Amino acid sequence: MTQPAKSKRFRVALSFPGEHRPRVEAIASALAGTLGREKILYDRWYAPEFARPDLDIYLTELYHDQSDLIAVFLSKEYDEKEWCGLEWRQVRDLLKQKQQDRLMYLRIDEAAIRGLPSIDGYLPIRDMSDPDVAAAILSRLGIHPNPIADQAAVPHPQPPAPNPRSFTSKLPLVNPTLIGRDPQLAFLDQAWSTPATNFVQIIAAGGTGKTALVDKWFRRHLGEAPLFGWSFYSQGTSPDRQTSSDPFFAEFLPWLHLDIPPTASVYAKADAVAARLRDERVLLILDGVEPLQDSTGALRDSALKALLQELDTANRGLVVCTTRIRLDIPDDEPRARSLDLDNLTPEQGAEYSRHRGSTGITC
Ligand SMILES: Nc1ncnc2c1ncn2[C@@H]1O[C@H](COP(=O)(O)OP(=O)(O)O)[C@@H](O)[C@H]1O
Numbered sequence: 001m002t003q004p005a006k007s008k009r010f011r012v013a014l015s016f017p018g019e020h021r022p023r024v025e026a027i028a029s030a031l032a033g034t035l036g037r038e039k040i041l042y043d044r045w046y047a048p049e050f051a052r053p054d055l056d057i058y059l060t061e062l063y064h065d066q067s068d069l070i071a072v073f074l075s076k077e078y079d080e081k082e083w084c085g086l087e088w089r090q091v092r093d094l095l096k097q098k099q100q101d102r103l104m105y106l107r108i109d110e111a112a113i114r115g116l117p118s119i120d121g122y123l124p125i126r127d128m129s130d131p132d133v134a135a136a137i138l139s140r141l142g143i144h145p146n147p148i149a150d151q152a153a154v155p156h157p158q159p160p161a162p163n164p165r166s167f168t169s170k171l172p173l174v175n176p177t178l179i180g181r182d183p184q185l186a187f188l189d190q191a192w193s194t195p196a197t198n199f200v201q202i203i204a205a206g207g208t209g210k211t212a213l214v215d216k217w218f219r220r221h222l223g224e225a226p227l228f229g230w231s232f233y234s235q236g237t238s239p240d241r242q243t244s245s246d247p248f249f250a251e252f253l254p255w256l257h258l259d260i261p262p263t264a265s266v267y268a269k270a271d272a273v274a275a276r277l278r279d280e281r282v283l284l285i286l287d288g289v290e291p292l293q294d295s296t297g298a299l300r301d302s303a304l305k306a307l308l309q310e311l312d313t314a315n316r317g318l319v320v321c322t323t324r325i326r327l328d329i330p331d332d333e334p335r336a337r338s339l340d341l342d343n344l345t346p347e348q349g350a351e352y353s354r355h356r357g358s359t360g361i362t363c
Pocket residue numbers: 174175177178179180181204205206207208209210211212213344352363
């Protein structure tokens with residue numbers, strides 16, 4: 001990570017839509033406990049200074065030139081707001097200047113934001129506590145005031161992560177309502193909390209609710225370990241499938257700070273990832289693996305096959321795959337486990353229909 005110049009006036013500038021002011025103010029206060037208020041650009045703390053003509057130009061300079069890091073709180077309102085539109089232009093300008101190290105995206109909801117490339121990592125904060133969000137921002141600044149996040153720390157020190165600790169923007173967006181599924185959530189909880197469990201596959205026909213289950217589950221565990229989520233389908237509802245794991249490795253290797261040339265063999269890439277995940281506890285979610293499988297369930301993609309074979313044997317975290325066809329990774333409790341997901345019971349189905357009716361859910 002390029003070290004930001006320390007001479008800037010602010011360590012972090014907060015950009016947010018007014019609707020979320022109470023939450024952002026609580027996060028700003030938590031940050032101030034470590035950084036001091038004078039190092040945080042939070043507008044309300046500078047009311048007299050900001051009472052001036054041409055405030056937009058003045059603020060632009062403060063965000064663009066006088067802040068080490070801009071924490072951008074994204075939400076539906078962010079896209080709609082004129083004021084944020086101004087700050088958003090600064091963000092896009094930094095992106096153009098390849099200064100993405102100075103940006104941190106925090107998503108309050110799942111709204112699409114114009115101009116935000118879907119590959120950009122962001123931290124979903126909907127289910128995070130305010131102190132945890134503050135800790136994540138501090139960690140981007142290389143400050144670790146509270147060792148909670150380091151419970152699973154490896155014995156040797158890690159460099160500060162230039163990426164947010166979780167990458168989930170490739171996962172499909174799902175409605176957060178999950179009916180039933182308590183036993184399945186408990187199954188996943190148990191797998192996650194059992195060090196000897198390395199691999200879980202969730203198997204069911206399309207539309208049964210695999211993605212919805214995994215989405216609900218991982219959001220409960222955000223912040224416990226770095227999380228990388230990937231879908232082998234293109235974003236959205238398009239049936240486009242990926243036919244190789246190349247885009248996955250192209251994203252995952254740099255996220256893990258592994259400097260492997262793109263021309264390296266698929267085995268070199270898989271080996272490097274596997275070696276890292278034997279050291280570092282990471283939650284890896286691979287959603288919709290079937291495009292890379294043949295009709296017997298075997299993986300057609302050699303790199304992913306090599307990786308899963310190694311991770312299934314040993315890794316400090318957990319790999320959770322969802323698929324329509326059982327992968328040829330045999331169950332071997334507690335190391336490798338599988339979950340056949342059934343359809344909702346008729347009662348749960350009725351509840352689902354009522355819910356759809358009452359909220360107008362269309363997805
Ligand atoms: N238990 C559930 N409660 C509420 N909605 C659900 C549930 N399971 C699935 N859904 C909804 O059904 C649709 C299909 O689910 P999805 O998880 O995408 O299926 P799959 O990943 O198995 O193809 C989604 O709109 C999802 O939100």
